[in-house]
Amino acid sequence: MVFITESLIRKRAEHNEGQLSTLEEVSLHQQDIEKIEYLDKWCRELRILYLQSNLISKIENVGRLKKLEYLNLALNNIEYIENLSGCESLNKLDLTLNFIGILSSVENLRDNIHLADLYLTGNPCVDHEGYRDYVIATLPQLQRLDGNEITKTERILALQKYDKISKRIEELDQQYAEKRKNQVNEYARTKQERDADENYWEQQSEYTPESRIETHESMKKKRERESKETKTEPKPIRQYIGDDGRPLNCNEPKVDFKMYESDDDRYIILDIAVFRHLDTSLIDVDVQPTYVRATIKGKILQLVLSEEVNTTLSAAERSKTTGHLVIKMLKVKESNTPIETKPQIENKKTSTSSSGKSSTYLELGKDPSSTVDYTQIVNQNKRNSQLKPKTNPSKERENSSDFIDNPDVPPLI
Known part of the structure; x- marks a missing residue:
């Protein structure tokens, strides 16, 4: 009841x-x-x-x-x-x-x-x-x-x-x-007979309040019996890592997403269209070298990456306009690219200017104090200031043999 x-x-x-x-x-x-x-x-x-x-x-x-x-x-x-x-x-x-x-x-x-x-x-x-x-x-x-x-x-x-x-x-x-x-009397009298008759429910009977309640109880017991007999298969446990150790793709929250590479081909960017007003505390991001996992309200979105990424240099943030979750992952080959340097110069190169000043080139990777005498910088500057530049006297050009001096022509200045 x-x-x-x-x-x-x-x-x-x-x-x-x-x-x-x-x-x-x-x-x-x-x-x-x-x-x-x-x-x-x-x-x-x-x-x-x-x-x-x-x-x-x-x-x-x-x-x-x-x-x-x-x-x-x-x-x-x-x-x-x-x-x-x-x-x-x-x-x-x-x-x-x-x-x-x-x-x-x-x-x-x-x-x-x-x-x-x-x-x-x-x-x-x-x-x-x-x-x-x-x-x-x-x-x-x-x-x-x-x-x-x-x-x-x-x-x-x-x-x-x-x-x-x-x-x-x-x-x-x-x-x-x-x-x-x-x-009512007939219903009470035939109760035992109805319980013993297996074919009773297949026969037509009079529609009364008692028969309606009895039919309801019989159907209820039948549903309970069928529910016990029917073994519900347990829901299979979802695997995020395959038997061979490789990560698997899955989209439990059923959200739209877009994965692409940056214009300079250095980053892999994942744009997840999470709900705009979803609290950020309900989102968790886990970036691994070969896959990325985003947990949204307890449901996992996992995607396999085409290249390995640097987990320490990856970043995730929410868009202020759309609310999307944007994950930016730096590729490993870009983070490990060495800096190109010029080969070291073993010999010192010196050159003398027209004023007689000598220049010394430092070798890459050496301490400048080992090649430059800082104590002589002031004395050397004083000597250079005292030196006067040498000037050569200008010589006039001799006139040619057919030169005619015309006094009407003004001199060139």
Whole structure:
């Protein structure tokens, strides 16, 4: 038996942040509930209540729901309409596919002056002669019965027939009550026979509240038995490293990614399209020489690299615009490239300038103090300043043999 508990209602009240005192609508359908309880104490503000497709056999503990407007009790085991007079705001009542055979029980709805819609389709009372006229005459506040609108003409005719129909309905109710009594006794008498008969569930039987509960319990046991017999295969453990020791590719978080090389062919760059607003604390990156692994919310994205990378010189960061995770990995061949140097000069090279100053070239890799005398730098500069540059006297060019000195021509300056 399934009971209505506080945890069950809170679970169904997620739209109201789990609060019960202000809850206005709750759906408790298909929960195998057999009894209505606690709702009138915990949820006084309820306006809509769904209890269809359960095993409820009696309407109870809803009389204090003063604001209840819609009550759905379809597909249950209800046999009698009762305990609804306290639901002052009740506007719609759905009792489809129950076991209501005492049609006169609709008189208990007279106090529900706001009741406009009533559904009794699929109940034994619908087969009673004069069913619709009796309900219309009994409940003058109704506007629709079983989804069909009630016209003024239909209401007038029903009131005219009421006295005659009510007597006939009373006889039919008595007959149904006697029939139900026999069904209950027969069910109790043949219980052992049904348990012993292996082919019982393959035979057609009468549809009663008892048979419905028995069918439900039988199906429940069958499901439990099948679940035990069916051995669920354990989920295979995912391998990130193959049997040969090589890393394997996998994308558990199912995120988009792009791997490419930098323009200078020195780096391998991995761009992972993680969620933009995902907290960085939920991301972990592990760069290995031959593969890279990114753990996103506990799920692993692992990719094999085409070349070995330097793990110590790799970097990962989030894009400030897209939120993507960008991992930049330096290739090993680039990080190990030696610096090109000029071969060492073994001999000293000296040259003398036009002023007589000598220059000394240092050898690469040697200490300059071993070849240069720093103590003579000041004295040498003084001597160089005292030296005067030698100037050669300019010689005039001799005139040619055919030169004619013309005094009219001004001299060249």
